[in-house]
Amino acid sequence: MALFSIPKFRISGISCCVPRKVVYNKDYKWVSEKERDLIIKRIGIEEKREATKGTTTSDLCFVAAEKLIETLKWKKEDIELLVFISQSRDYVLPATACILQDRLGLPLSALAFDISMGCSAYTYGLSTVGNYLAYNGIKKALMLVGDVSPMASYRDKTTYPLFGQAGTATALEFDEHAAPMFFNLQTDGSGHKAIMIPSGGMRNFPDKKMFDYKKIDKGVIRNGMQLVLDGYAVFDFSLRMVAPNINALLEYSNMSSDDIQYYVFHQANLLINDTVRKKLKLPSEKVPYSLKKYGNTSSASIPLTIVSALQKQVADEKLNMLLCGFGVGFSWGSVIMQTKNIICPDIIEY
Amino acid sequence: MAMDIQEFIKKVENEFDDLKPGVLKPESRFADVLDWNSINALTIIALVDSEYDVILTAEDFSKSETVQDIFTIIMSKSMK
Numbered sequence A: 001m002a003l004f005s006i007p008k009f010r011i012s013g014i015s016c017c018v019p020r021k022v023v024y025n026k027d028y029k030w031v032s033e034k035e036r037d038l039i040i041k042r043i044g045i046e047e048k049r050e051a052t053k054g055t056t057t058s059d060l061c062f063v064a065a066e067k068l069i070e071t072l073k074w075k076k077e078d079i080e081l082l083v084f085i086s087q088s089r090d091y092v093l094p095a096t097a098c099i100l101q102d103r104l105g106l107p108l109s110a111l112a113f114d115i116s117m118g119c120s121a122y123t124y125g126l127s128t129v130g131n132y133l134a135y136n137g138i139k140k141a142l143m144l145v146g147d148v149s150p151m152a153s154y155r156d157k158t159t160y161p162l163f164g165q166a167g168t169a170t171a172l173e174f175d176e177h178a179a180p181m182f183f184n185l186q187t188d189g190s191g192h193k194a195i196m197i198p199s200g201g202m203r204n205f206p207d208k209k210m211f212d213y214k215k216i217d218k219g220v221i222r223n224g225m226q227l228v229l230d231g232y233a234v235f236d237f238s239l240r241m242v243a244p245n246i247n248a249l250l251e252y253s254n255m256s257s258d259d260i261q262y263y264v265f266h267q268a269n270l271l272i273n274d275t276v277r278k279k280l281k282l283p284s285e286k287v288p289y290s291l292k293k294y295g296n297t298s299s300a301s302i303p304l305t306i307v308s309a310l311q312k313q314v315a316d317e318k319l320n321m322l323l324c325g326f327g328v329g330f331s332w333g334s335v336i337m338q339t340k341n342i343i344c345p346d347i348i349e350y
Numbered sequence B: 001m002a003m004d005i006q007e008f009i010k011k012v013e014n015e016f017d018d019l020k021p022g023v024l025k026p027e028s029r030f031a032d033v034l035d036w037n038s039i040n041a042l043t044i045i046a047l048v049d050s051e052y053d054v055i056l057t058a059e060d061f062s063k064s065e066t067v068q069d070i071f072t073i074i075m076s077k078s079m080k
Helices: A033-043 A057-072 A096-104 A121-135 A231-252 A270-279 A298-316 B005-015 B038-052 B058-062 B067-079
Strands: A002-006 A009-018 A022-024 A047-049 A081-086 A111-116 A140-147 A166-174 A181-187 A214-217 A220-222 A262-265 A319-327 A331-339
Touching: A002 A121, A002 A231, A009 A057, A009 A121, A009 A298, A009 A331, A033 A270, A033 B038, A057 A081, A057 A096, A057 A140, A057 A166, A081 A096, A081 A121, A096 A111, A096 A140, A111 A121, A121 A140, A121 A166, A121 A181, A121 A298, A121 A319, A121 A331, A140 A298, A166 A298, A181 A231, A231 A270, A231 A319, A231 A331, A231 B038, A231 B058, A262 A270, A262 A298, A270 B038, A298 A319, B005 B038, B005 B067, B038 B067, B058 B067
Parallel strands: A081 A111, A081 A140, A262 A319
Antiparallel strands: A002 A181, A009 A166, A022 A047, A140 A166, A181 A331, A214 A220, A319 A331
């Protein structure tokens, strides 16, 4: 099992940027009013944000990063690592991180690269950045995480009402005295078809036919370039895999469930998250949500939940937190960290 | 753990506001008493996980006709 710890680094700040446009599920006319009520009640999403055409994840991450650098009074020339983690990059190539290095004015000595991850992005990213900070002499890093993906079909009730868009920036730095972070990262690629955009990559290279809409089921019309979500498979995966991953990490880090003040989960949907919470016997006040207001924001869901629900707590208190991302891949993982003085500017609208 | 189908029915009735008490019977088909869509099916999967620590799958539903069929699957899975 990929259980390990990384010493000597910490999160200094988190910043989030969301599109200004709010989309309400009560207005989702593709389905009946009764179905809309059911989506709001069970899936737990009242509204979400939608970017204007042409706005990308990197645009939102850029705004979030600029705000964070300014708030922390970091000097750009001190930032030596930029990692961009997303399932919605600007181009097939080059890596979006290279474009962001230039746009942010980071030094040529900075290393910058992309990681292709979605729901588990934040925990995987922390482990990658943490290794550079702890073992490679890098002192300051930016992790830019988010998804602005127009790939859900409006006429697909199994995807469209779920997903919201956001970009985030996390500032991380070397800290000799930081408590180690504990990780448990896992993969089960046998579930790769459960959350998938089947066409447009190299396996199914784009051609005209891929844009033809097909009726898949009642209320589900989409084309090959759009997101497929097998709700049952994702539900089954989440109920089987998330709680054991967290319990193994608690045991590995010698912590009990009560030692953790907040559990921040990827915001899949209310049914999944609440069932996982009950499995772990966690009180609801320890498990914050951003789902109702922002939807499932894919890779951005963990930092967005921290900033929208725990902004004051992470700034003022010393906390033990457990973060857990799970989904597309299937890829999932959790991290336990001690936090102190994480500066989070107010959420920016773009 | 002793399991009682009446208790299961009560739990399902409590979960769904539009299900009047007494309507759901062991021989009922979910599709006849509820709007049968994936959200309602997932709601039952969530309920069963929380109450019985059993994970039902899409396949369990597709091979079940009635409430009794689902309850039988829950019982057999909880023995394992």
